[in-house]
Amino acid sequence: MFIGRKRELDDLEQRYKNGKFEFAVIYGRRRVGKTTLINEFIKDKEAIFYTGIEGNEKENLEGLSKSIYSLSQDFAEASSSFTSYEEALETVFKIAKKRRIVFVIDEYPYIAGSYITLSSILQIIIDKNKDISKMFLILCGSSLSFMENQVLGYKSSLFGRRTCQYKIMPFDFFEIKDYYNKFNNIDLAVIYGITGGIPLYMSLMNDFHSVEENIKRNFLVPNAYLFEEPTNLIKQECRDPSQYNSIIRAIASGSSRMSEICTKTGLDTGLATSYLNKLMSFGIVKREIPFGTDSSRKTIYILKDFMFRFWYRFIPDNLATINRGLADIVYNRIAPHITSFMGSVFEEICKQYLWELNRQGKAAITFTDLGRWWGNDQINKRETEVDIIGTADDKTAFLCECKWTNENVDTGVLDTLIERSKLFSFTNTYLYIFAKTGFTKGCIDKAKEYGKVKLITFDEMVKS
Template sequence: MFIGRDKELDALDRLYKSDKFEFVVIYGRRRVGKTALINHFIDDKKAIYFMGVESNEKQNLENFSKSIIEFSSGIQAETSFSSYQAALEYVFKLAEKERVILTIDEYPYVARASKSLASTLQMLIDKYKDNSKLMLILCGSSMSYMEDQVLAYKAPLYGRRTAQMRIMPFDFAECCTYLNGLSDEDKAYIYGIVGGTPQYLLQMSDKLSVGDNIKNTYLNPMSFLYEEPLNLLKQEVREPAIYNAIITAIATGYSRMSEISTKVGESTTVCSGYLKNLIDLGIVKKETPYGEKSSKKSIYSIEDNMFYFWYRFIPDNASVIARGAVDLVYKRIEAQLNDYMGKVFEEICTQYLWKLLIEGKTPIEFASLGRWWGNDPRKKQQTEIDIMGEQDSDSAIFAECKWRNEKVDLDVLETLVDRSGLFHYTKVQYFLFSKTGFTKGCMEKAREMGNVTLVRYEDIVSLKR
């Protein structure tokens, strides 16, 4: 079942219908659905699809040749072009009078094995682009290679592309479409457990409970997800052991650079380089308090929910899982699940606020959203705000998110209002988000204030339908 990616498909369709030479670069992390997107797009079109393999130049050229010959003649043949230049020139000539799509998937594998391929492509694009109907798609999972060797200013292909797409994991709304057989509450849990990466969502069954899904995947040594973070790191980076140690440190509460460095046993300079790569991969994110730029206050957290869940619960329980005590481990996880979901719920609420903004339903048209934390000089203690966003120096929103089984009471609203007093905005809108609703006292106070929006989790899900 293919879901989502409407914006990407619309963009690809517009490029396809231009009927002139187009060069699209598509990249993103492994498992995120790049190949599925391309195959869905080219399904009813004249297209040559070739996937590179991690091999030598000869094998990749032979496979590329077979894809071209099968497209042009309809038969499989063992003959091969003498070079990539000959093969590509043949494709350009095929596309002189009709629209043809050429996709080279896993381009980094091909280009690494053939050092001159990028320069050959550059030369042929410059030669044929003005009289060609070719739509060229280069796709890759190696984020660093695609950014440094294809998109970067010094890369041979720089300036030739007509579009680029970084394919990101699904947001919560798109995940709900896939998980439509689950209850609304379980949709949030599954999103919190695996995030929006399509290949991970496919491991979840909407016919099973959240608990059984966890047992069948993370707690099953034979499952795809059981060692997925470690396998992914081995594919993406050198020295995966250090990356693993850094992610483990962050997952267990060491969020500042100095703390991570001490825990891992490496200098902050060394850790900084590794953290940058993890950020580029979409596994870790770096945050500073909203509206501030001081790197001294920066903290690191795990952005990908699958990594977040795995590192939070699996390594500490690995020995017990290996002995088959699945129910025991799940009992430990279940006791912490609501606490774990707090961060996930903040993410879901942030996505909801962005959707309200896009639909023109927010009284404050904020330009960005983020968390804030810092010192409250009035009380001489540290404090934080789950979400805040500024429209200008006079207008802002403040939000608090509570994923818990009891209704949110008046004290939560009063605390949020109090913390907003650390700033000096004249126009303020408050949002309270609750898993289970609000007490009568909280609702009465919100009506009295007039600038408070109370949002139940069920309201979020209903907006996404």
Template sequence: MFIGRERELASLNRLYESGRFEFVVIYGRRRVGKTALISRFIQDKKAIYFIAVESSVKQNLENLSRNILEYGSGISADTSFVSFQAALEYVFKLAENERIILAIDEYPYAARSSRSLASTLQLLIDKYKDSSKLMLILCGSSMSYMEDHVLAYKAPLYGRRTAQMKVRPFDFADTCLYFKNFADEDKALIYGIAGGTPQYLQQMDDRLSVEENIKNTFLNPSSSLFEEPENLLKQEVREPALYNAIITSIASGASRMAEISTKVGESTSVCATYLKNLISLGLVKKETPYGEKSSKRSIYTISDNMFNFWYRFVPENSSVIARGASDLAYKRIEPHLKSYMGRVFEEICSQYLWKLLLTGKSPVEFRDLGRWWGTDPRTKSQTEIDIMGAQDKSTALFCECKWTNEKVGTDVLETLTERSRIFRYETEHLFIFAKNGFTQGCMEKASAIGRVSLVTYSEILKELLGA
């Protein structure tokens, strides 16, 4: 089932319709759906698709040759080109007379097996770019390799690409398209535990409850998701044990560099290097209080929901899970789901605010959004704001997000009003997002104040899904 990726497909089709040589770099984390995107794009077009393997140059050359010859003759052939240059030049020449797509998937495997491949492509692009109608696609899951050896200034192919595309996990709206049978609240819960990675979403069954899905995947030793985070790290990094320890420390509450360093038993300089790599992989993000470009108050959080859920709950219950006691493991996890979903709900609310901005419905045309935390100078106490965003030096919005079963009362509105006054904006607009609505008193007070939007989860879902 292919879902979403409308913008990516539209971009690829625009490039295809140009009729001239195009060179597109597609990259992104494993499991994110890059191959599915390429397959969808080329399904009704003349294309040669080659997926490299982690093997010898001979094996990859034979596979590429077979794909090229099958395209040219329509039959399988045992003949192989003498070199990558001969094979690729044949395709460039073939495309002088017709529009052809050559998609090389998992390009890093081919490039590592043949160190001259990048230089060969550089040579052929420079030679044929003005005469060939080839659309060349290089795709890779090794983010660091694609960024350092394909996109970077010192890379042989630098300056040759006509477009690049970083494929990211789905947002909440797209994940909802996967599930027709889940109740609205369950859609948010599934997004919170599986994130937006297509391969993880496919492990979820909307005919079952959220509890059953958690038991069948995260709490089941035979499930592919049970060992997925550790297996993915083994594929991406050289020292998975230390990376694993760093992510575990963050999931268990260590968010500042000093705290992470202490928990894993390594220096801050060592941890900084590993954290930088985790950020490049899209697994961890570094946050600073909104409006501060660099700060000693910076924190690290796990950016992928599936990884966050797994590291938060699976390792501490691994002994129980290994013994097949999924019911007991879930019983331990269930009381913490509400607090766990707090940050997920903030993420969903942020996506709602971006949707309002992009459709011209936002009361504040903010430049960006973020969390803020720090000291309230009036009370000298620590406080935080779930989401805030500024339009300019005089106008901003402030938001509070509540994933609770109770209706939100006036106390929440009063607290947000007070916290917004830490900043001195002339015009403020307040948003309060609630899972289950608001008390009558809260609605009356919001109406009296003005410039307050009270938004329920069902209204968020309606806006995001266009229902």
């Protein structure tokens, strides 16, 4: 079942209908649904589709040739292969002078890596034909660094040639609601937390089964798809997977600052920085600084990918037990910690909710950015943090606390948020508290008394 991506599909369709030359760049991390999106777009169109392989120049040219020759109406007989990429590409562009053709090269980094002048050749052919061509060219890739630097970057031969670009992101929580019918809201949040909104991982989750059963079936048996998925992805992308794994394990265990990561892994700062940059380019790790500051001294690194967070938190320490087929025992170890794991997931869901309110003009303020803040509480002389801060300008803001607990939120949480709001120089401050379950009467009464406070339950978020 194809869900979501309406904005991207609508835009692609509009561009297709104009009949002019189009060059779309589609990129994003592995498993995020790029190829599925392209297949949905071309399902009713004449298209040439080639997926690059990790092979040499000859192998990729032969594969590309077969894809082009699949347009049998244009060839009396198909030879084994074009003699060069120039000949192959010129042939496709010649066909596209007569009629609309979608020409897709998926996993472009593989084919371009096997023939390093391919982008330059493509640039020359585009420049020669774009004004007379009905070609709809799509280059797609999973290597974010390659696509951003070697295709979209200003030093690339192809710079300035693309007519549109789409960075395909994981689904957010509110998009995955359409995918499942039988999970309740809490279960849906946990499913989002363990899949990270990655379409392939979502497809493995069966809403006829409980969350517990889905975790067991997909993570806690040796032949499950997700049992080795993170390590397989790292092996696929990295030449030295052991070092990348050690960094991810360090971050997952709570080492978030560069000094802590280096101590945990034994790497020097230069090497650790190089590995972290690569992991960030994959969309696995994220660099954060406190919202509203530009201080690199307070930089931390977190796992951006929720599935990676879940896996590295719970699987490595239980590998031996899983390999013995004791999924029930492992789940019983994991279950008491799922609520704490969901804390950061819920914060992300709350951010998504706030952005949607902002889009609809229903937020307390029309904000331009939001993020997490941490720093010194000069009043109480200790480190503190605010889950989410959003700002409209340097005087107007909102502060949010996100509580994923089974108990109703009491007045203490509101009192703390009020105190933390005094750490900032905003003159017009609104407060949000988001709760998994609900609020005590005391908290509700105090919020009304204080004013400028919004108390929102998770169920209310889902229904909105």
